[in-house]
Amino acid sequence: MAPQIKYTKLFIDNEWVDSVSGKTFETISPGDGFVITSVAEGDKADVDLAVAAARRAFHRNSEWRLMDASQRGELLRKFADLVERDYKYIAELESYDNGLVLGKALAFIQGAVKSIKYFASLADKIQGTTIPSDGDVFSYTLRQPVGVCALILPWNVPVLMYVNKICSALAAGCTAVVKPAEQTPLTALYLTALLAEAGLPKGVVNVINGYGETAGVALTHHPHVAKISFTGSLEVGKLIQQAAGANNLKRVTLELGGKSPLVIMDDADLSLAVPYAANGVFLHQGQICVAASRLFVQSTIYDKFVEAAIQYAKNIKIGSPSDPKTEHGPQVDELMMKKVLNYIETGKKEGAKLVLGGKRVGAKGYYIEPTIFTNVTDDMTIAKEEIFGPVQSILKFDTLEEVIDRANETNFGLASGIFTSNLNNALQYSKHVESGVVWVNLYLGGGVQTPFGGYKESGIGRENGINSLDPYLEVKTVTIAQSKKF
DSSP: OOOOOOOOSEEETTEEEOOTTOOEEEEEOTTTOOEEEEEEOOOHHHHHHHHHHHHHHTSTTSTTTTSOHHHHHHHHHHHHHHHHHTHHHHHHHHHHHHOOOHHHHHHHHHHHHHHHHHHHHHTTOOOOOEEOOSSSEEEEEEEEEOOEEEEEOOSSSHHHHHHHHHHHHHHHTOEEEEEOOTTOOHHHHHHHHHHHHTTOOTTSEEEOOOOIIIIIHHHHHOTTOOEEEEESOHHHHHHHHHHHTTSSOOEEEEEOOOOOEEEEOTTSOHHHHHHHHHHHHHGGGGOSTTOOOEEEEEGGGHHHHHHHHHHHHHTOOBOOTTSTTOSBOOOSSHHHHHHHHHHHHHHHHTTOEEEEOOSEESSSSOEEOOEEEESOOTTSHHHHSOOOSSEEEEEEESOHHHHHHHHTOSSOOSEEEEEOSOHHHHHHHHHHSOOSEEEESOSSOOOTTSOBOOSGGGEESOBSSTTTTGGGEEEEEEEEEOOSOO
């Protein structure tokens, strides 16, 4: 049974409102291709109202700015309790709107609760420093919230991205305007309702549903937005960086694409490496930015690994994302399904060997079989471009030195991994691979405590970790003259 849809409007100044234009757009369930509901479609006029509300909430005499830091933390803890209370509903809503299989959605929402509590714990830990300056002066620093933040969410993991971005901003004392991805607006709206229930003051968080070319452009170009945090594609990230310099040099955090290498050495434990490699690229149907989409296997075990990988992937259960037993659901929409299928055709044309999958499943919904290519070379399109689908490309290598150089031969640098029983292999690879995250003898590990972000075109800045509030804070130096007499 489909979850009840409770919120479809814009959220501005703690009120649910229609868009100024009165426009709406449809959100589609990827599991069956049917329309779930219509939501209000915001554009520049609505963005202006939302930013104005966020500015009022950021005024020095506002309820929000006068709130103690510990109170901000307490508000976020109440938010965590409410998410925990409703986690089953939120998981069902995420699965319905996004295609994330229900079992994973439940785990993700439980992880989101932990993340909220972590950010809540940071709210009253923001500290400056005292500085032994020259002369008869006393100097110290203040770390203060940057202002109104534009938080632009991706469609692949909306709940986790909403939580990470909004909780960082709020713990730091900022106000925000959130733009969910047009494919997946429903969970962002529901989570915002829970923030209001937790006692969020007026105007602190506002949500504008809409499209990138209208609402997104208006938000990123707005002169009163001080900071942008965006997770999504490289192409859009570049446009946002340009927009950030067009008016008032906005601060920018960008978490963009990846073409992440996973290396399997011949001394690896294949009973671990095979399932981790599969999960690394098939999780959420490959729709994760850190997908292990370049799988390098040492030549001495290549055939053995391929055989085991095929057997493992054959047993992945494909089905409706609402079925708790399903392991592999649909792509997010028809456009993404066609894009992935086109990459598969390109792989075949360029000489990669399709050894499993490669086809659409059924005529209803947007399902693609878990797909494996062997005999992949570095110059092939499927080895160079981010597919964002369930496509495992297995490449062969001989030496560690060789594979490090090949792993780095990309404009991306988000994540990477290695399976080996040799400590020196692990240390050398971790030192020399160009990526923001390195996993050793696992893949997709860690949590909110660990910084996340990429090298090169995979992004700018880091999210999560003990310093996760830094991008939302300004450093102010105060120097006071001191009398020589006392």
